[in-house]
Amino acid sequence: MxxxxxxxxxxxxxxxxxxxxxxxxxxxxxxxxxxxxxxxxxxxxxxxxxxxxxxxxxxxxxxxxxxxxxxxxxxxxxxxxxxxxxxxxxxxxxxxxxxxxxxxxxxxxxxxxxxxxxxxxxxxxxxxRRLPAVTFLRDLIAAGKVGTVQQVRAAYRQDWLVDPETPLAWRLQKEHAGSGALGDIGAHIIDMVQFVTGLGVTAVTGTMETIVKQRPLLGEGSGLSGTAGEGYGDVTVDDLAIFTGRLDGGALASFEASRFATGRKNALTIEISGDRGALAFDLENLNAIQYYDRTAPAGLQGFTNILVTEPEHPYVAAWWPAGHILGWEHGFSHQVKDLVEGIVDGTDPHSTFAEGLTVQRVLDAVETSSENGSTWTSVPIGS
Amino acid sequence: MxxxxxxxxxxxxxxxxxxxxxxxxxxxxxxxxxxxxxxxxxxxxxxxxxxxxxxxxxxxxxxxxxxxxxxxxxxxxxxxxxxxxxxxxxxxxxxxxxxxxxxxxxxxxxxxxxxxxxxxxxxxxxxxRRLPAVTFLRDLIAAGKVGTVQQVRAAYRQDWLVDPETPLAWRLQKEHAGSGALGDIGAHIIDMVQFVTGLGVTAVTGTMETIVKQRPLLGEGSGLSGTAGEGYGDVTVDDLAIFTGRLDGGALASFEASRFATGRKNALTIEISGDRGALAFDLENLNAIQYYDRTAPAGLQGFTNILVTEPEHPYVAAWWPAGHILGWEHGFSHQVKDLVEGIVDGTDPHSTFAEGLTVQRVLDAVETSSENGSTWTSVPIGS
Amino acid sequence: MxxxxxxxxxxxxxxxxxxxxxxxxxxxxxxxxxxxxxxxxxxxxxxxxxxxxxxxxxxxxxxxxxxxxxxxxxxxxxxxxxxxxxxxxxxxxxxxxxxxxxxxxxxxxxxxxxxxxxxxxxxxxxxxRRLPAVTFLRDLIAAGKVGTVQQVRAAYRQDWLVDPETPLAWRLQKEHAGSGALGDIGAHIIDMVQFVTGLGVTAVTGTMETIVKQRPLLGEGSGLSGTAGEGYGDVTVDDLAIFTGRLDGGALASFEASRFATGRKNALTIEISGDRGALAFDLENLNAIQYYDRTAPAGLQGFTNILVTEPEHPYVAAWWPAGHILGWEHGFSHQVKDLVEGIVDGTDPHSTFAEGLTVQRVLDAVETSSENGSTWTSVPIGS
Amino acid sequence: MxxxxxxxxxxxxxxxxxxxxxxxxxxxxxxxxxxxxxxxxxxxxxxxxxxxxxxxxxxxxxxxxxxxxxxxxxxxxxxxxxxxxxxxxxxxxxxxxxxxxxxxxxxxxxxxxxxxxxxxxxxxxxxxRRLPAVTFLRDLIAAGKVGTVQQVRAAYRQDWLVDPETPLAWRLQKEHAGSGALGDIGAHIIDMVQFVTGLGVTAVTGTMETIVKQRPLLGEGSGLSGTAGEGYGDVTVDDLAIFTGRLDGGALASFEASRFATGRKNALTIEISGDRGALAFDLENLNAIQYYDRTAPAGLQGFTNILVTEPEHPYVAAWWPAGHILGWEHGFSHQVKDLVEGIVDGTDPHSTFAEGLTVQRVLDAVETSSENGSTWTSVPIGS
Missing domain, CATH: 3.40.50.720 (NAD(P)-binding Rossmann-like Domain)
Structure with a gap:
C-alpha cells in the first residue's frame, strides 16, 4: 500500500x-x-x-x-x-x-x-458502489424496478468549511488539490449516478463557487507553497458546485457538491425517478433504501424503507443477522473481496480505469461550463 | 370571488x-x-x-x-x-x-x-408564506438564526405527469398555461426563497425540459384549441425546470420544479444554510421545521425537529393545543386574516403586487436562459 | 350544542x-x-x-x-x-x-x-376514528392485510404536566375529572385499538402513577373545591397509566397514557402486528400510515410510508389533491358528515353508546387492577 | 475464546x-x-x-x-x-x-x-453499552441533561418468529434456552436502562406469552432432546414479554421484548424522560440519538437528531470523520479496548459480574410475576 x-x-x-x-x-x-x-x-x-x-x-x-x-x-x-x-x-x-x-x-x-x-x-x-444498499440500487434498476429513468437528483453535502477561520489547507489550493468540492465529493455522485443507472453523463451545465474567498494561512511550518506565512491567502478551489447533466437516453440529472451545507456531515443523497418507480438513498443512513413502486395498487403506494440487511442483499449474508447494521467502512472490505476474486477469476472488477476516466471527463466539462457562463458543454466519449 | x-x-x-x-x-x-x-x-x-x-x-x-x-x-x-x-x-x-x-x-x-x-x-x-412554519422560518432568519445566508436549496416536486397517458389538458399547452412546472410550482419556491431570506434573485441559469413530448388529445368535446381531437398532440410546456439563482449578497440557490418526481406528491422542500445555522422545511410535513444551531455546544449539534404548533408560533395561538396539527388549507384562513387586518389598519399586507412582479421576472429569466443554452441571465430590478 | x-x-x-x-x-x-x-x-x-x-x-x-x-x-x-x-x-x-x-x-x-x-x-x-388514516387502518385490517393480529402496541404521550409548578387544575382532581391520563387520553387508544382491529379488550393488568404528587393551588378565585387556596394541594389522579390488555382471540396489546413524556406533544402512536403484515400510525403525522407487507418478495420488504391523501382513501376525495395534508380538526367534519348521513339513512353511525361503554369498562378494569397490585382483571361483556 | x-x-x-x-x-x-x-x-x-x-x-x-x-x-x-x-x-x-x-x-x-x-x-x-450513542446517553444523563428521570420506555422488537413454520430450534425449548424473548433480548434493555440512567430496577409486574404454541420438529438428526422427530412439538419459552419496572427513586419503566413485532428486525428503542429533557435511541439507527432540551427557549424546543460521529463523542475520535457511520459490530472492538485497558490499569471495566447479576434477578422476577397473575414482584438487592 x-x-x-x-x-x-x-x-x-x-x-x-x-x-x-x-x-x-x-x-x-x-x-x-x-x-x-x-x-x-x-x-x-x-x-x-x-x-x-x-x-x-x-x-x-x-x-x-x-x-x-x-x-x-x-x-x-x-x-x-x-x-x-x-x-x-x-x-x-x-x-x-x-x-x-x-x-x-x-x-x-x-x-x-x-x-x-x-x-x-x-x-x-x-x-x-460496494455498500450493500448502493449495489442493491443498481440491481433493482437493472431489473426494471424504476422503468425508464426520467430524472435523477444527487447531492453530496458536507459542512466542514462553514467556519471562515478554517485554515488554508492544501485541499483549498488548486495547485495541490486540482479542484475543491467538485473533484472530492462531486466525483462520488457522478460515479454513483452512472453506476446505478448504467447511463453515462453526456453533457453538463454547471456553476462553481468559492464562498469564503480568503482563509488564514497555516504558518511558516506548513511546508506547502501558497499556504504558508501569516495573514490570509486566497482559496483557489470551489466550495460549492451545482451542475445539471444530460444522461444517455435524455434524462436530466441534477448534482450538488457542497462543503457549506451547514449541519450536513456526510450527506450523499440520490434519487432516481422513472415511469415504474423511484429509488432513493442517503449515505448518513446507509443501511437502507427507499423504494416507490408505481405498479402497486392505488391507495397502497408510498416509499418503502427497505433495511438492506437481509441475506438476500448484496454482501450481507457473510456479515450479521437482519437489522444488525454495517458501517461506512464495510465498503472497503467488499472492495478487497471483489478485487481478489477478480484477480483469481481473471475478470475485471468494476470500477475500471475506463469508468474512472468518464468521471474525470465529466468533472472537466463542469469546470469548462462554469468558466463559460454555465453554457452546456459536451463530455467526450470513448478512449 | x-x-x-x-x-x-x-x-x-x-x-x-x-x-x-x-x-x-x-x-x-x-x-x-x-x-x-x-x-x-x-x-x-x-x-x-x-x-x-x-x-x-x-x-x-x-x-x-x-x-x-x-x-x-x-x-x-x-x-x-x-x-x-x-x-x-x-x-x-x-x-x-x-x-x-x-x-x-x-x-x-x-x-x-x-x-x-x-x-x-x-x-x-x-x-x-402564511403556513405557521414558513412564517416562522422568516422570523428565525430575520432574527439571525442562520447568520449570513450562504447557500439555499429549494425544490417543488410532484408526480402527476409520470403516466404518459395522462391527457393533454390546457395546463400542458403554452397558449393557455404560459408555462408548465416552472410557472405553476417553480413560482412558489422562488417566492418562498425570497420571502424567508429577504433576498432577491438577481440572475439565473436554467434548463427546462419536456419529458413526455406527446400526450393523448382530450377529444372533440374539450373545447380547447390545440387539445381537442383524436390521437396525440404536442406538449408545449415544461415538465421539469432545474435552475440556479444568484441572490442579493451573492449566495447561490438551487431550484427544481418537477411534475415527474415519481412518488413525490406535493414535496416542496427548502433548506437555508448560513454561517450560524441552517433551517429546513417540507410541505408534506408542514407543521414542523428543522433547525440546526451551529452555536450549540460541540457534540450536541444536530437538526432539531420543531413542531410549529405552540402558542409562541405564528398564527397558532388561535387554533388548537400543542401537537394538534394544522392542514394545507389553513394558510388560506391566515391570508384572509392578514388582508382584512391590513385593510382596517391601512397597511399593505405582503405579498404585494410588486413582490409578485419579482417572481414573474425570475420566471421570465429562467425561460430566457433555457432558450440560450442555460447561460446566466440577469433579472431586471425595480418597477 | x-x-x-x-x-x-x-x-x-x-x-x-x-x-x-x-x-x-x-x-x-x-x-x-x-x-x-x-x-x-x-x-x-x-x-x-x-x-x-x-x-x-x-x-x-x-x-x-x-x-x-x-x-x-x-x-x-x-x-x-x-x-x-x-x-x-x-x-x-x-x-x-x-x-x-x-x-x-x-x-x-x-x-x-x-x-x-x-x-x-x-x-x-x-x-x-374518522381521521382518514385511522379509518384506512381499519379497512386494511378488515381486508386481511395484517392477517391474524398477534400483537398491538399503543401509546398516547403528552408532556404538559412535566413542569411541577403547573397548578392544580380541576383535571388533576379525582372528584371533578374521574381519572387523569387514563380517562383522558388512555380512552382514545383503547377505542382506537378496538376500532381498527375489531377486537375487544377482555382483561387487563395495569399500573397508574402520580409522578408529581402535590401542585400549587389555584387561589381563592378558582371556585373549585379542593383546588382553591394558597400553598400546595394533592394531585388525586394519575399522571401516567401503563397497562396491558388481552384482546378477543388472545393477542396482547400494550398501552401507555402519559402526561409526562417530555417532548411529546400529542403523540398517539399505534402499531398492529400480524402474521401477514403490520400497520403503524402516529397522530403527530396524521396524514400517513406505515404498512409492512410480509407477503412482498424477500429483499423488498419494509415499512411503506403511505401518504393517506389520495382520492382512494376515506373522506379524502372531497378535500384537496394528493399531498395536500389535512389537519387534526378534520375528523370533526367527518363526524358531522357521518352523523347526518346516519340520521337521514336511519342507520347508527359508529361509535355507538354501546361501544363507548366498552371503553368505560376497560378504564374501570385498569383502575381495579392498579389498586390490586396489577393483577389481571376481567372486563365485563354485554349490556 | x-x-x-x-x-x-x-x-x-x-x-x-x-x-x-x-x-x-x-x-x-x-x-x-x-x-x-x-x-x-x-x-x-x-x-x-x-x-x-x-x-x-x-x-x-x-x-x-x-x-x-x-x-x-x-x-x-x-x-x-x-x-x-x-x-x-x-x-x-x-x-x-x-x-x-x-x-x-x-x-x-x-x-x-x-x-x-x-x-x-x-x-x-x-x-x-459501548456503542458511542449509548455511552453518550449515559454521559448526558449523568451530566443532568434530562434532570430527574421520571419515566422510561424501552423495547426490543424482532420478528423472526412470525412465520409459524419456523422450526422448533433449541432457543424455543426452556430446558436449553432458559427463557425466550425475555432472556435473550429483554436482558439487553434491562441492562441498558440501568446503565444509562444509573438506576436499578427494584420491582416488576410482567406478562410472558407464547404466541405460536407448537412448531415443526427439526427431525431426527437435530440431536436435541425435545426438538427431534416428526410433526409438531411444544414451544416452551416466551415469544413476547411485556413488563413494567419500578426504578430506584420511583420512576416507572415500561419494557417489551418481542420476537413477533412484524417488520421490526433489530429494533431496540429506548426513551428516557425527565424534568429537564428527554433522550431517545434506536438500534436500527445506532449512530444517532434524539435529545429534547426542556430548557431551550419556548418555540425552539424539539427533538434534536444528534449524529454521534463527532470526535467529541465516545470512542469516535479513533475512527472516521464526522458523518461516516459505524456499524453494529463496533461495540465489540470498544469492549476489547476497555477490557484490555482495565487489565493494564488494574481497574474493573463495566459491566461487572455484579451488574450482570442484577439483570438476572430482574429476569427472574419477571418470570415470577408472570406466573403469579402479573402481581408486582420485588427484585432482591445486594450480593
Whole structure:
C-alpha cells in the first residue's frame, strides 16, 4: 500500500477484514506500507498490521513478493505510481479520483488496457458502489424496478468549511488539490449516478463557487507553497458546485457538491425517478433504501424503507443477522473481496480505469461550463 | 370571488373560517361568486356558502356593496380583472401567479400603486408564506438564526405527469398555461426563497425540459384549441425546470420544479444554510421545521425537529393545543386574516403586487436562459 | 350544542365545514349554543357562528326546532343531558368519554337503545376514528392485510404536566375529572385499538402513577373545591397509566397514557402486528400510515410510508389533491358528515353508546387492577 | 475464546480490530479458539485468524500463555467455565447473559470478587453499552441533561418468529434456552436502562406469552432432546414479554421484548424522560440519538437528531470523520479496548459480574410475576 493517510487506515481495515469474513479464494498478506516519512510510516505499519514499511515506492513495486499495489496517495501522484506498477506486472487498486487531470487518466486507461492483456487487473476505488444498499440500487434498476429513468437528483453535502477561520489547507489550493468540492465529493455522485443507472453523463451545465474567498494561512511550518506565512491567502478551489447533466437516453440529472451545507456531515443523497418507480438513498443512513413502486395498487403506494440487511442483499449474508447494521467502512472490505476474486477469476472488477476516466471527463466539462457562463458543454466519449 | 375551481374551494374555506377563529376587526360577508357557467357557479355558491352567484364580473365589480374582490381565475385573466377592480376602488386579492407575463404584472403593479393612494389594498396570494412554519422560518432568519445566508436549496416536486397517458389538458399547452412546472410550482419556491431570506434573485441559469413530448388529445368535446381531437398532440410546456439563482449578497440557490418526481406528491422542500445555522422545511410535513444551531455546544449539534404548533408560533395561538396539527388549507384562513387586518389598519399586507412582479421576472429569466443554452441571465430590478 | 370549551370550538368547526365540503343529504343549521355564563356563551355563539345562545339546556332540549343535541360538557354531566335529550326525541352526539362511570354509561346505552326504536340516533365522538388514516387502518385490517393480529402496541404521550409548578387544575382532581391520563387520553387508544382491529379488550393488568404528587393551588378565585387556596394541594389522579390488555382471540396489546413524556406533544402512536403484515400510525403525522407487507418478495420488504391523501382513501376525495395534508380538526367534519348521513339513512353511525361503554369498562378494569397490585382483571361483556 | 457461533465471529472481529484502531496499552494475540467439533472449530480459527484451535476448554484454561478467556458459549455453560477460568487466574469476558439462573450468577459474582483480590478482571459483555450513542446517553444523563428521570420506555422488537413454520430450534425449548424473548433480548434493555440512567430496577409486574404454541420438529438428526422427530412439538419459552419496572427513586419503566413485532428486525428503542429533557435511541439507527432540551427557549424546543460521529463523542475520535457511520459490530472492538485497558490499569471495566447479576434477578422476577397473575414482584438487592 502506497500512502498512509485517512484512506490508508480505511484500506487497511478492508485488507485486514475481508479474508476473515468472506473466505477469499486466495490468501491475502499485508506486506508493506510505503510513505515518505520513515518514522511515521513505520508507526502506521505497526498500528495497522502491515509486516513492513518502506519509503521508496519504486523499490517496493520492483519486489517479486508483491502482487497487488494499493495506491492511497493524493491524486497528483496516482498516474505515475499506477502506470509504473502496472508495467511491473502488479495488480493495481487506486483510490478515487483516478487522477487529477483527464490526460493522466487517459494514460492510465492505456496502461491498464496493456496490462490486461497479461492478466493484470486495474481497479479504481469508488468504494460507495460496494455498500450493500448502493449495489442493491443498481440491481433493482437493472431489473426494471424504476422503468425508464426520467430524472435523477444527487447531492453530496458536507459542512466542514462553514467556519471562515478554517485554515488554508492544501485541499483549498488548486495547485495541490486540482479542484475543491467538485473533484472530492462531486466525483462520488457522478460515479454513483452512472453506476446505478448504467447511463453515462453526456453533457453538463454547471456553476462553481468559492464562498469564503480568503482563509488564514497555516504558518511558516506548513511546508506547502501558497499556504504558508501569516495573514490570509486566497482559496483557489470551489466550495460549492451545482451542475445539471444530460444522461444517455435524455434524462436530466441534477448534482450538488457542497462543503457549506451547514449541519450536513456526510450527506450523499440520490434519487432516481422513472415511469415504474423511484429509488432513493442517503449515505448518513446507509443501511437502507427507499423504494416507490408505481405498479402497486392505488391507495397502497408510498416509499418503502427497505433495511438492506437481509441475506438476500448484496454482501450481507457473510456479515450479521437482519437489522444488525454495517458501517461506512464495510465498503472497503467488499472492495478487497471483489478485487481478489477478480484477480483469481481473471475478470475485471468494476470500477475500471475506463469508468474512472468518464468521471474525470465529466468533472472537466463542469469546470469548462462554469468558466463559460454555465453554457452546456459536451463530455467526450470513448478512449 | 371571481372563479370557482379548486382555488375557489380553498379560498372559500379561508373566508368562511378566518372570522370564526381569529376574531377579525371587521365583519366578513361572503357575498357573491362569479363564473361563466350560471348553473355551475350557482351550485358552487350554494355549496360553499356564498349568498349569491353571478356570471358577469364587471357588474359585480361595479356594485357598491362589494368591498373586496378575490380573483381565482386562470392567470391569463388576472391582469384585466384586478386592474378593473382596483380602478373601481375595491381591495383585491389575486391568486398566484400575479399574471402570465411580465408586462401584465407591471401594469398590475402600476394599478396597485395608483389605488394605494386612495387606501385600496392589493395582495397576491402566495399562501404558503402564511403556513405557521414558513412564517416562522422568516422570523428565525430575520432574527439571525442562520447568520449570513450562504447557500439555499429549494425544490417543488410532484408526480402527476409520470403516466404518459395522462391527457393533454390546457395546463400542458403554452397558449393557455404560459408555462408548465416552472410557472405553476417553480413560482412558489422562488417566492418562498425570497420571502424567508429577504433576498432577491438577481440572475439565473436554467434548463427546462419536456419529458413526455406527446400526450393523448382530450377529444372533440374539450373545447380547447390545440387539445381537442383524436390521437396525440404536442406538449408545449415544461415538465421539469432545474435552475440556479444568484441572490442579493451573492449566495447561490438551487431550484427544481418537477411534475415527474415519481412518488413525490406535493414535496416542496427548502433548506437555508448560513454561517450560524441552517433551517429546513417540507410541505408534506408542514407543521414542523428543522433547525440546526451551529452555536450549540460541540457534540450536541444536530437538526432539531420543531413542531410549529405552540402558542409562541405564528398564527397558532388561535387554533388548537400543542401537537394538534394544522392542514394545507389553513394558510388560506391566515391570508384572509392578514388582508382584512391590513385593510382596517391601512397597511399593505405582503405579498404585494410588486413582490409578485419579482417572481414573474425570475420566471421570465429562467425561460430566457433555457432558450440560450442555460447561460446566466440577469433579472431586471425595480418597477 | 351544550358546552363551549375547547371541544366547542372543534365541534363548531365541524358543523360549519362539513356541509361546505361534503354536500350532506340534509341542511344543517347551527342553532344555539348553551352554557352557564350568559355573556361568555353569547360571545362564543357570535364568534363561532351559532344563531343564538342560551343558559338552560333543558329549555333548549325541549324546543321543537332542535333536531340534534351535541354535548361537549365535562364528562360528569354527559349522562344526564344525553338521556334527557334522547327522551325528548333528539339525535345525540356526545364528546368522549361517554361518561365518568360505568353505571352512567350503562344507563346511556339503555336510553340509546330505547330511542333507537323511534329512529333516534346516538353517537359518541371518538373523533380520531374518522381521521382518514385511522379509518384506512381499519379497512386494511378488515381486508386481511395484517392477517391474524398477534400483537398491538399503543401509546398516547403528552408532556404538559412535566413542569411541577403547573397548578392544580380541576383535571388533576379525582372528584371533578374521574381519572387523569387514563380517562383522558388512555380512552382514545383503547377505542382506537378496538376500532381498527375489531377486537375487544377482555382483561387487563395495569399500573397508574402520580409522578408529581402535590401542585400549587389555584387561589381563592378558582371556585373549585379542593383546588382553591394558597400553598400546595394533592394531585388525586394519575399522571401516567401503563397497562396491558388481552384482546378477543388472545393477542396482547400494550398501552401507555402519559402526561409526562417530555417532548411529546400529542403523540398517539399505534402499531398492529400480524402474521401477514403490520400497520403503524402516529397522530403527530396524521396524514400517513406505515404498512409492512410480509407477503412482498424477500429483499423488498419494509415499512411503506403511505401518504393517506389520495382520492382512494376515506373522506379524502372531497378535500384537496394528493399531498395536500389535512389537519387534526378534520375528523370533526367527518363526524358531522357521518352523523347526518346516519340520521337521514336511519342507520347508527359508529361509535355507538354501546361501544363507548366498552371503553368505560376497560378504564374501570385498569383502575381495579392498579389498586390490586396489577393483577389481571376481567372486563365485563354485554349490556 | 471458548465457543465459535455467531458471537464467536463478532468477538473475533473485536479482538482483531481494536488493536489496529485504538493503540492498546498491551499487545493482543489471538491465541486459541475452543469448540467441541474439532474440524469445525479448526475452520473457524483459520477463517477468523486465531493461531490455534482446541476441543478441551479445561486444557486451554490451564495454559500459561493464556491471559484472557472470552466465553461465547450458550448461557448454561457460562458459570462453570468462567469460575474455572477465574480460579486459574485468567481475566474473563463472558457474553451476556451472565448465566441462565440467579444461583449460577451469584456463584460467578463470588468467584469474580475472589479473583479481583489477585488483580484478575471479570466482565460481562453487554456490548450495546459501548456503542458511542449509548455511552453518550449515559454521559448526558449523568451530566443532568434530562434532570430527574421520571419515566422510561424501552423495547426490543424482532420478528423472526412470525412465520409459524419456523422450526422448533433449541432457543424455543426452556430446558436449553432458559427463557425466550425475555432472556435473550429483554436482558439487553434491562441492562441498558440501568446503565444509562444509573438506576436499578427494584420491582416488576410482567406478562410472558407464547404466541405460536407448537412448531415443526427439526427431525431426527437435530440431536436435541425435545426438538427431534416428526410433526409438531411444544414451544416452551416466551415469544413476547411485556413488563413494567419500578426504578430506584420511583420512576416507572415500561419494557417489551418481542420476537413477533412484524417488520421490526433489530429494533431496540429506548426513551428516557425527565424534568429537564428527554433522550431517545434506536438500534436500527445506532449512530444517532434524539435529545429534547426542556430548557431551550419556548418555540425552539424539539427533538434534536444528534449524529454521534463527532470526535467529541465516545470512542469516535479513533475512527472516521464526522458523518461516516459505524456499524453494529463496533461495540465489540470498544469492549476489547476497555477490557484490555482495565487489565493494564488494574481497574474493573463495566459491566461487572455484579451488574450482570442484577439483570438476572430482574429476569427472574419477571418470570415470577408472570406466573403469579402479573402481581408486582420485588427484585432482591445486594450480593
Amino acid at each position: 502506497i500512502g498512509y493517510g485517512f484512506m490508508g487506515a480505511s484500506h487497511s481495515q478492508g485488507w485486514r477484514t475481508a479474508p476473515r469474513v468472506f473466505g477469499l479464494p486466495a490468501d491475502v498478506e499485508m506486506a508493506v506500507v510505503v510513505g515518505r516519512n520513515a518514522t511515521a510510516v513505520a508507526e502506521a505499519a505497526a498500528k495497522w498490521g502491515w509486516a513492513e514499511s518502506a519509503t521508496d515506492w519504486r523499490e517496493v513495486i520492483a519486489r517479486d513478493d508483491i502482487d497487488i499495489v494499493d495506491i492511497v496517495t493524493p491524486g497528483d501522484s496516482h498516474a505515475e505510481i499506477a502506470i509504473a506498477a502496472l508495467k511491473a506486472g502488479k495488480h493495481v487498486l487506486v483510490e478515487k479520483p483516478l487522477a487529477n487531470t483527464v490526460a493522466e487518466a487517459e494514460a492510465m486507461v492505456d496502461a491498464a488496457a496493456a496490462a490486461a492483456a497479461d492478466g493484470i487487473r486495474a481497479m479504481v476505488g469508488f468504494t460507495y | 371571481i372563479g370557482y375551481g379548486f382555488m375557489g374551494a380553498s379560498h372559500s374555506q379561508g373566508w368562511r373560517t378566518a372570522p370564526r377563529v381569529f376574531g377579525l376587526p371587521a365583519d366578513v360577508e361572503m357575498a357573491v361568486v362569479v363564473g361563466r357557467n350560471a348553473t355551475a357557479v350557482a351550485e358552487a355558491a350554494a355549496k360553499w356558502g356564498w349568498a349569491e352567484s353571478a356570471t358577469d364580473w364587471r357588474e359585480v365589480i361595479a356594485r357598491d356593496d362589494i368591498d373586496i374582490v378575490d380573483i381565482v381565475t386562470p392567470g391569463d385573466s388576472h391582469a384585466e380583472i384586478a386592474i378593473a377592480a382596483l380602478k373601481a376602488g375595491k381591495h383585491v386579492l389575486v391568486e398566484k401567479p400575479l399574471a402570465n407575463t411580465v408586462a401584465e404584472a407591471e401594469a398590475m403593479v402600476d394599478a396597485a400603486a395608483a389605488a394605494a393612494a386612495d387606501g385600496i389594498r392589493a395582495m397576491v396570494g402566495f399562501t404558503y | 351544550i358546552g363551549y370549551g375547547f371541544m366547542g370550538a372543534s365541534h363548531s368547526q365541524g358543523w360549519r365545514t362539513a356541509p361546505r365540503v361534503f354536500g350532506l343529504p340534509a341542511d344543517v343549521e347551527m342553532a344555539v349554543v348553551v352554557g352557564r355564563n350568559a355573556t361568555a356563551v353569547a360571545e362564543a355563539a357570535a364568534k363561532w357562528g351559532w344563531a343564538e345562545s342560551a343558559t338552560d339546556w333543558r329549555e333548549v332540549i325541549a324546543r321543537d326546532d332542535i333536531d340534534i343535541v351535541d354535548i361537549v360538557t365535562p364528562g360528569d354531566s354527559h349522562a344526564e343531558i344525553a338521556i334527557a335529550a334522547l327522551k325528548a326525541g333528539k339525535h345525540v352526539l356526545v364528546e368522549k368519554p361517554l361518561a365518568n362511570t360505568v353505571a352512567e354509561a350503562e344507563a346511556m346505552v339503555d336510553a340509546a337503545a330505547a330511542a333507537a326504536a323511534d329512529g333516534i340516533r346516538a353517537m359518541v365522538g371518538f373523533t380520531y | 471458548i465457543g465459535y457461533g455467531f458471537m464467536g465471529a463478532s468477538h473475533s472481529q473485536g479482538w482483531r480490530t481494536a488493536p489496529r484502531v485504538f493503540g492498546l496499552p498491551a499487545d493482543v494475540e489471538m491465541a486459541v479458539v475452543v469448540g467441541r467439533n474439532a474440524t469445525a472449530v479448526a475452520e473457524a480459527a483459520a477463517k477468523w485468524g486465531w493461531a490455534e484451535s482446541a476441543t478441551d476448554w479445561r486444557e486451554v484454561i490451564a495454559r500459561d500463555d493464556i491471559d484472557i478467556v472470552d466465553i461465547v458459549t450458550p448461557g448454561d455453560s457460562h458459570a462453570e467455565i468462567a469460575i474455572a477460568a477465574l480460579k486459574a487466574g485468567k481475566h474473563v469476558l463472558v457474553e451476556k447473559p451472565l448465566a441462565n439462573t440467579v444461583a449460577e450468577a451469584e456463584a460467578m459474582v463470588d468467584a469474580a470478587a475472589a479473583a479481583a483480590a489477585d488483580g484478575i478482571r471479570a466482565m460481562v459483555g453487554f456490548t450495546y
